Amino acid sequence: APASEGVQADVMDNAGAPENAGTRVSTVARDDHVQAPPKSCDPHQSTRDVPQLVGVFPNDEKPTKIAPAIYIRPASNQQDIDLFSNATSTAHKDFDIDKHTGFVPARRPLVRLPSAWKEWEEARDAAVFARLQLAEVTEKADEKQRDKEKAETEKWRASIRKMSVLSIDELKESKEKLILARHLLTFLLHCYAHTIPTIDPIVIPRSISVPLLQTSKILQHPPVLTYFDENLNNWDCPENGKFPPSINDLRCRTTFTGTTDEAEFHLTLTRIELRGGEALELMRLALVEAVHGNENGPAKVTDYLERATIVIQELREILLRIKNLMDPDLFYNKIRPWLSGGDGDTGGRLWIFEGKDEVGEWPGLSELSGLSAAQSPIIQALDAYLGIESARGKGSYATASGKKPFLERMRSYMALGHRKFLSELRAYPRQIRTYVQTIAEQQGSDSAVVHAYNIAVKALKDLRDSHMVIVTLFVIGPARRVKNEAAAMEAGSAPSARDEGKNDQVKGTGGTELVKFLKGVREQTADAILQFDHD
Numbered sequence: 262a263p264a265s266e267g268v269q270a271d272v273m274d275n276a277g278a279p280e281n282a283g284t285r286v287s288t289v290a291r292d293d294h295v296q297a298p299p300k301s302c303d304p305h306q307s308t309r310d311v312p313q314l315v316g317v318f319p320n321d322e323k324p325t326k327i328a329p330a331i332y333i334r335p336a337s338n339q340q341d342i343d344l345f346s347n348a349t350s351t352a353h354k355d356f357d358i359d360k361h362t363g364f365v366p367a368r369r370p371l372v373r374l375p376s377a378w379k380e381w382e383e384a385r386d387a388a389v390f391a392r393l394q395l396a397e398v399t400e401k402a403d404e405k406q407r408d409k410e411k412a413e414t415e416k417w418r419a420s421i422r423k424m425s426v427l428s429i430d431e432l433k434e435s436k437e438k439l440i441l442a443r444h445l446l447t448f449l450l451h452c453y454a455h456t457i458p459t460i461d462p463i464v465i466p467r468s469i470s471v472p473l474l475q476t477s478k479i480l481q482h483p484p485v486l487t488y489f490d491e492n493l494n495n496w497d498c499p500e501n502g503k504f505p506p507s508i509n510d511l512r513c514r515t516t517f518t519g520t521t522d523e524a525e526f527h528l529t530l531t532r533i534e535l536r537g538g539e540a541l542e543l544m545r546l547a548l549v550e551a552v553h554g555n556e557n558g559p560a561k562v563t564d565y566l567e568r569a570t571i572v573i574q575e576l577r578e579i580l581l582r583i584k585n586l587m588d589p590d591l592f593y594n595k596i597r598p599w600l601s602g603g604d605g606d607t608g609g610r611l612w613i614f615e616g617k618d619e620v621g622e623w624p625g626l627s628e629l630s631g632l633s634a635a636q637s638p639i640i641q642a643l644d645a646y647l648g649i650e651s652a653r654g655k656g657s658y659a660t661a662s663g664k665k666p667f668l669e670r671m672r673s674y675m676a677l678g679h680r681k682f683l684s685e686l687r688a689y690p691r692q693i694r695t696y697v698q699t700i701a702e703q704q705g706s707d708s709a710v711v712h713a714y715n716i717a718v719k720a721l722k723d724l725r726d727s728h729m730v731i732v733t734l735f736v737i738g739p740a741r742r743v744k745n746e747a748a749a750m751e752a753g754s755a756p757s758a759r760d761e762g763k764n765d766q767v768k769g770t771g772g773t774e775l776v777k778f779l780k781g782v783r784e785q786t787a788d789a790i791l792q793f794d795h796d
C-alpha cells in the first residue's frame with residue numbers, strides 16, 4: 262500500500278506544480294555592517310519594567326528535580342496571562358529559549374561578520390552568483406551545458422582552496438558571531454562537497470575545514486549544516502518592524518538554489534518554530550500548574566492545554582501551506598540534495614576534513630547526517646511535554662537498525678541549550694500526562710482536563726498525519742518517479758502511470774525506513790491518548 266493510505270487522495274488533489282515553482286529570488290542580504298538589532302526589534306524592550314519572578318516556589322518546596330524553566334511562577338491572573346510581557350527567566354536563557362520566540366533566537370540573527378572575515382562572505386556570494394549546480398545534476402546535462410557547469414564549479418572550488426585559513430580567535434567573544442560564522446562555513450562546505458564530480462574523493466580544504474571544525478567544537482555542533490543553522494538562524498525581518506515579527510514578515514537569507522521554493526521550505530520550518538513558541542510557553546505553564554497548582558489546577562491546566570491545541574492546529578496549517586509554495590520534483594531533485602550530509606553520499610564516499618587532527622575531538626564530530634526537520638526542537642518539546650514517548654516506554658521510536666533511535670540522534674544536531682532543555686524535560690519525574698491521569702482517577706475520566714489533554718495529543722497526531730501527506734508528496738512521489746524513469750530508460754520504454762503506484766522502500770536521513778519510521782512515530786502519538794476501561 263502507498264505510504265499513507267487515506268491521505269493519497271489529498272496528495273493527488275494538490276500535486277499540481279505551484280505557480281511560482283523555480284522562480285529565482287535574491288537571497289543574500291547585503292548590509293555593509295554587522296547589524297545590531299534595531300531598537301524596535303529588541304525583544305527585551307517590552308519586559309524591561311517587569312519585575313523578575315525567579316526562584317519562587319509555593320511554601321519554598323523545591324522539587325528535587327526541577328523542570329526546565331519552571332522557576333517562573335505563573336501570573337496570578339492566568340486567564341489573561343500575556344506571554345509576551347511576562348518576566349524573562351534566567352532558566353530560559355540557559356536553554357537559549359525565549360518566551361516570545363521559543364527556540365528561534367530572540368534577536369534578528371547577525372547579518373555580517375566584521376571585515377576580517379569578509380573572504381567567507383565573498384565566497385558565499387560568489388557561490389550564489391555562479392548559481393552552482395549539484396555534480397549529479399551537471400553530469401546528466403547535455404555536453405555543452407555539462408562542460409560549462411563543470412568549469413564554473415571547478416573555478417569556484419579552486420578559489421576556495423586558495424582562500425586563507427582565517428583564525429576564529431576574535432569570534433570567540435560572541436556566540437552570535439560564532440553562529441553566523443558556522444552558518445557561512447557550513448554553506449560553503451555543502452557547496453564544495455556537492456559540486457565535486459561524483460567519481461572524485463570529497464576532500465574539504467583547510468580554508469573551510471579548520472575554522473568550521475573549530476567553531477563547531479566550541480558550539481558543540483556536528484561539522485555539517487543543521488536545522489539550527491538553516492532554519493533557526495537563516496531568517497530576517499523588517500528592520501523597523503515589531504518584534505517578534507509576524508510569521509508572514511520573515512524572509513529567508515541564504516539558499517543554495519536561489520529559488521523561492523527553497524526559501525519557502527526553510528521559512529515554513531522557521532514559521533513553525535516561531536509560532537510554536539507560544540505553545541511551548543503554554544505547555545510550560547501547564548506543567549508549572551500540574552506541579553505546584555492548588556485546587557484550581559485542573560481548570561488552569563485545561564485552559565493552557567486548550568490554548569496550546571489551537572497553536573498546534575495552526576502549526577499544521579502552516580505545514581500544509583507548503584503544498585502551494587514548492588514544486589515536489591524541484592524539491593526532491595534539486596533542493597534536498599544540497600542539504601544532505603557526509604553520510605548520505607550515494608557512492609559511499611566520506612567527507613575528509615583537512616586539518617581535522619589539529620582541532621581535536623568533541624562528541625558531535627562524527628555526526629554527519631544531512632539536515633532533517635526531525636532536528637526540530639519544537640516538535641520534540643511538544644512530545645516531551647505531552648509525554649508521547651513515555652506513553653509507550655522510552656526508546657521505542659523507530660530506528661535504523663544497529664543505531665541509536667533516530668530522534669535521539671537528531672537531538673545531537675540541536676543547539677546545546679535546546680538539547681539540555683529537552684533532556685531535562687524528558688527526565689523530569691512529574692509530567693502533564695501523569696497529572697491528568699491522577700485527576701482522572703480523582704474526578705472521573707470525563708473531566709475537562711482529560712478531554713483537553715486528549716485533544717492536544719490528537720492535534721499533534723493530526724500534525725503528523727499532515728506531515729505524512731507532505732512527505733508523500735515531496736519525497737515518496739518524486740523518488741518513485743526518478744526510479745521509474747531510470748527503469749524505463751533502461752528498458753527503452755516510457756514510464757507508465759501504473760509504475761507510479763509501486764511502493765518501494767524509500768530511505769530517509771541516516772538510512773531510516775521512511776514510511777515505517779513516520780508511521781511508528783504517528784502511532785506512538787495516537788497511543789498517548791488516554792483511554793479508560795469504560796471508554
Ligand code: HEM
Binds near residue numbers: 583632634735
Ligand atoms: C516539504 C516539507 C517536508 C519534507 C519533505 C519532510 C520530510 C521529512 C522526512 C523525509 C522525515 C524522516 C526523517 C528524515 O529522513 O529526515 C521527516 C521527519 C520529520 N519531520 Fe519533516 N518534512 C517536511 C516538513 C516538515 C516540517 C515543516 C516540520 C515541522 C517542524 C517537519 C518535522 C518533522 C519531524 C518532527 C520529523 C521527525 C518525525 C516526527 O517526529 O514525526 N517536517 N520529515
